[in-house]
Amino acid sequence: MLKSRNLNFEYTAGNPVLKRINFQIEDAEFISILGESGSGKSTLLKLIYGMEDATDGEILFNGEKIGGPKFNLVPGHPKMKFVTQEFSLLETISVAENVGKYLSNFDLPKKKRNIRSALKAVGLLQLKDELPSKMSGGQRQRISIATALAAQPEVLLLDEPYGHLDQPLKFEIRKGIRDWAKENGTTVLITTHDINDAMAYSDRIFVIKNGRLIQIAKPEALKSQPKNKYVAGLLGVFNWLTPAEMWRLFRIRIDENRFAVIYPEEISPDDKGAEFLVDEICFQGNNYLVKAINQETEVYFYSDQRPERQHIHLGLKNFRTVRN
Template identity: 35%
Template sequence: MFLQIKDLAFCYYRSKDYAIKNFNLEIEQGEIISILGESGSGKSTVLRLLSGLETPTSGIIRINNQIMTDDRHFVLPEKRGIGMVFQDYALFPHMTVAENIQFGLKKQTKRDKQQRVDEVLDLVNMAKLKKRYPHELSGGQQQRVALARTLAPKPSLLLLDEPFSNLDADLQIKIRNELKEIIKKTGITSIFVTHDREDSRAIADRIITMRDGAAYEWESICTTRKLEDKRVEVLTP
């Protein structure tokens, strides 16, 4: 099992309620998982806990047989080998496309960096635009650049937070198909959160629905079970 989350719980500072409680999840190498839920369900908090941006109250996160966090360990975000694409893409406006991608490449020669930039630009079909600046790109193009920058360091796990929230409906359909193809080419285990069920169905191998910080697993037989609980829910495909 590539990713294991066991009994994860988290409470924000000065909050009386848990944002995440008894969250359990296992993911195989190369799977694309969607965490589906409404605003406030805890889905984005799970990504922050996985990436190390937040410290869980309790529970265990293990990635590729290495413990990221438990009651005795906490691996810093920059040492987890995780890539994250944010809702607003977070591109540097004063840098070109190529410079944005190269920014995250450390401890490599200039030649190796340039080669890796060209590789990921080809992957996301942006090679011809590498000298442009973010403001000269469409929303879909900016998203592909953000994805390329995240893929460039070859992360072992890819996290995407509402990747289509800034796109109009027509572009959203086009980009999500491209995104799935790109991720499958890389073979990177991926988790993306969304409130849109159609996005989940179009991209994910499995869908995890969340409510009040708890997780449900959606399977191909359209039956979901609440992890580590007795309640059962049926979803219509």
Template identity: 35%
Template sequence: MSYLKVSDISKQYDQGSDALVNISLTLEKGEVVSLIGESGSGKSTLLKIIAGLEVQDRGEVYLGETRILNPSQKLVSGYDEIKLIHQGNHLYPNSTVGENISRPLLMYDKAYREERVKLILEMLNLTSFEDKYPRQLSGGQQQKVAIGRAMSIEPEVLLLDEPFSSLDTIQKRELIEELRAIFDQMQMTVLFVTHDLDDALMMSGNLVILQKGKIVQEGKAEDIFRNPTTYYTAKLFSHLNIISDKEGAFIRPMDILIKNKGRNPGKVSEKKFLIHFNQLTVIMPEGEIWKVEDKERTCEVGEDIYLDWDKNKEVCLSFVSSDDLPTS
């Protein structure tokens, strides 16, 4: 039996529109999965249902053999075994780091409480900040305190609802790497929700992609990248250039070769300096606007270039419903 099992969950908003449609997924013990989707796709609603904090219209959630009851079925909603961490850290401003982490443990034995807080502080490299207040910490440190507080009562599952979106790129990258190592060490089961693919990939190579309340694809990131089943899924990983003479065929900017002569002529209309390459905007003969990666940084605006690519790297979506494909 799967450790965390979400089975056929559906939920409608009050106005009758679908928030979630027939959602089913499973996580094994110690597995870290990234759930990615655009704003309004139902990610936060799903996490609340999994945590027992939101009423679903249909479906069930199990942790092991325990059925997770929703607020209409349970006097006090929520479970200590499943902790949901939001974007806002909700720390107590007039309590120290140590006091914030120990709050869920107030009814526990004092010796255990002190031992557990010490362990969490050491694990998150917060020992030297134990007596500081949240206002004295960086955004990343505050988020670690919030996660430490959630972990203090030894939950079996962590649900992370875009907890790093307010952090800058460096803080976010360092914190995700640090937490991922801790999750691996503790064999913690984690479902991480984000709208940012880079964050999702840093946290986990296992992805679940949600669009308009439905799971459109799930699996290993590399498999999804190479074999997307929808235009939305394919577009998550990069811009897609439409190959005009092949219905439903696209080529990614990273897979295009720039040549001085040959087929597929185009003119560079714009150049942007990015970290690993110059991104070119290229106007093709039929007026299509393509994005191309100039890894050698040799092309200039106004230059005529020729493009080529390996046919095996084309993204084929000819089997996808026309409603899912772009109109231009």
């Protein structure tokens, strides 16, 4: 179990990077830490791993406090592996040898099994005998991830693990890492700014903004009830309507201190709805994202067919209210 209590961190006095971080992560959970660049995601992983010392507060792993460089000659918890966006590969040995370079030779059959399992998880088993020097950036990143998997850590920390991957590979690698983690009972924390990475296989998502953990939720709960406008924005396209707009457009009253968050799929053509002017149409592959305007209010909705009329009537199927 990983637990954080009132964790604070600053690189320089008076400039906090993380502020009062509290969480509890159970064994074998798959956690995505979601936030914009510079929000403190990577720093949080460094503190969990023991690469930095907390300014205040603590992180506990199985009840024991994790210490940083002040307490350990070699930073980094022995039961964890941390994969950053910088790859440390030996160019003159094969992919498989790179993955197994830190493993003991005491039990060679086990070592080979671990290497094979790790390479399979990241989709590189067929390239096990190749040299890293011939690999693309995405392949080199996957070698680094496989090296961490082969060590079979209790906790795996991945900093933007899909950042160098082409879109077609993302689904395969996300699933491979998730399946490997569940099979081995490994706790996984990944950082990402891509909601698709977070939603795909996470047990829970931690949303961080300006060093503060502002929401912890399962993917479905995060989508259905984001805490505020920032969280809703991380989830993709959404509509943000005031109480006055909700009443004018849909004859729905909401609290004057709250706003409505409405996803594009929750607005649809309705002959009895308010009239809008179609302003923009963007083909999405499977459907169209349409922007429509009523007075000064813009809304986005999905349509299976390209709208043929300039004017359209829209109705509301669902919404939720949040504070700004």
